[in-house]
Amino acid sequence: MQSALIVGKKICSSLLLRNWVRPLSAASDKLTNVEVNDKTGFAKLTMNRPPVNGLNLDLLRDLHQSIQDIEKNKCRGLILTSASNTIFSAGLDIMEMYKPDQERLKQFWTALQDVWLALYGSAVPTAAAINGHSPAGGCLLAASCEYRVMLPKYTIGLNETQLGIVAPKWFMSTFRNVLPRRIAEQALTQGKMFTSDEALKIGLVDELAATKEEALLKCEKFFASFAKTDPIARYLTKKQLRHNDIKELLDEKVQDVENFVLFVNQPSVQKGLGLYLESLKKKAK
Numbered sequence: 001m002q003s004a005l006i007v008g009k010k011i012c013s014s015l016l017l018r019n020w021v022r023p024l025s026a027a028s029d030k031l032t033n034v035e036v037n038d039k040t041g042f043a044k045l046t047m048n049r050p051p052v053n054g055l056n057l058d059l060l061r062d063l064h065q066s067i068q069d070i071e072k073n074k075c076r077g078l079i080l081t082s083a084s085n086t087i088f089s090a091g092l093d094i095m096e097m098y099k100p101d102q103e104r105l106k107q108f109w110t111a112l113q114d115v116w117l118a119l120y121g122s123a124v125p126t127a128a129a130i131n132g133h134s135p136a137g138g139c140l141l142a143a144s145c146e147y148r149v150m151l152p153k154y155t156i157g158l159n160e161t162q163l164g165i166v167a168p169k170w171f172m173s174t175f176r177n178v179l180p181r182r183i184a185e186q187a188l189t190q191g192k193m194f195t196s197d198e199a200l201k202i203g204l205v206d207e208l209a210a211t212k213e214e215a216l217l218k219c220e221k222f223f224a225s226f227a228k229t230d231p232i233a234r235y236l237t238k239k240q241l242r243h244n245d246i247k248e249l250l251d252e253k254v255q256d257v258e259n260f261v262l263f264v265n266q267p268s269v270q271k272g273l274g275l276y277l278e279s280l281k282k283k284a285k
């Protein structure tokens with residue numbers, strides 16, 4: 001595991017004003033970084049896999065570990081964000097699915113399921129500070145949180161149908177938990193990517209913020225809105241509201257992995273993934 005959990009005892013002076021606790025170890029080689037504010041108990045979980053926070057097996061395992069650590073440490077809020085200035089997460093790392101090693105492919109999908117179960121079902125209040133583009137799996141992570149604040153001029157959405165992919169049921173439930181059913185259906189069937197303004201308008205994000213700092217503050221304000229609620233009552237309410245979605249995946253977890261493996265291994269899907277990767281690389285040139 002490469003995640004760094006820093007539950008602060010020592011507050012570094014340069015960060016004192018912002019109250020975020022500086023990592024106690026160098027974080028340059030970490031895929032996720034967790035900083036916990038001693039004063040508020042809020043944890044900032046930062047994805048750090050350049051260039052685009054592609055969700056590969058390692059990043060997913062790190063994310064899972066970090067979410068579990070935050071839960072164990074009884075933090076009072078979890079803010080998911082990105083170390084990149086322009087990308088929240090490009091979604092699943094397509095390299096994990098293209099010409100895959102079969103055992104790793106299973107582990108990869110299981111790791112994604114585990115991250116979703118941990119984040120969507122988290123006892124700790126969750127929010128996403130979406131400081132960049134957030135397609136597909138990136139959108140899934142953000143939508144699994146309870147609150148979203150996005151920076152302007154980026155895009156977010158579950159674009160799977162545009163890639164010839166049928167999003168699994170739990171991706172769809174996540175969207176349905178956030179959006180009115182009809183809007184969720186349209187967005188999912190069209191594979192629509194929304195601009196920040198559009199996302200705000202349909203309720204896919206709750207607020208816009210001009211800067212990452214402002215987004216983090218708005219997420220903290222959301223957590224502060226629970227100051228007068230009982231944390232257990234709060235969690236049990238969330239748990240009941242999300243129960244069916246979680247149970248549905250838990251009941252079908254193994255089958256879901258098999259479906260995924262079967263789907264990814266189809267020659268037409270492999271061909272499509274290869275062409276998509278090529279188009280991304282050509283674009284980068």
Ligand SMILES: CC/C=C\C/C=C\C/C=C\C=C\CC(=O)SCCNC(=O)CCNC(=O)[C@H](O)C(C)(C)COP(=O)(O)OP(=O)(O)OC[C@H]1O[C@@H](n2cnc3c(N)ncnc32)[C@H](O)[C@@H]1OP(=O)(O)O
Pocket residue numbers: 051052054086087089090091092093094095133135136137138159160165166167168169256259260261263264277280281282283284285
């Ligand atoms: C019954 C059902 C059963 C099972 C379900 C079956 C299937 C479900 C399967 C899959 C579900 C998939 C969900 C996903 O998340 S798929 C991933 C979708 N993501 C995307 O479409 C995003 C693609 N990327 C972009 O649009 C852009 O890169 C960007 C907007 C995120 C960033 O743009 P930039 O201009 O800033 O950066 P680029 O130059 O485009 O990229 C830099 C670099 O990164 C590579 N890259 C980008 N995205 C990915 C990716 N998702 N995976 C791997 N690699 C990626 C890109 O090629 C560049 O690489 P090079 O530097 O050229 O090497």
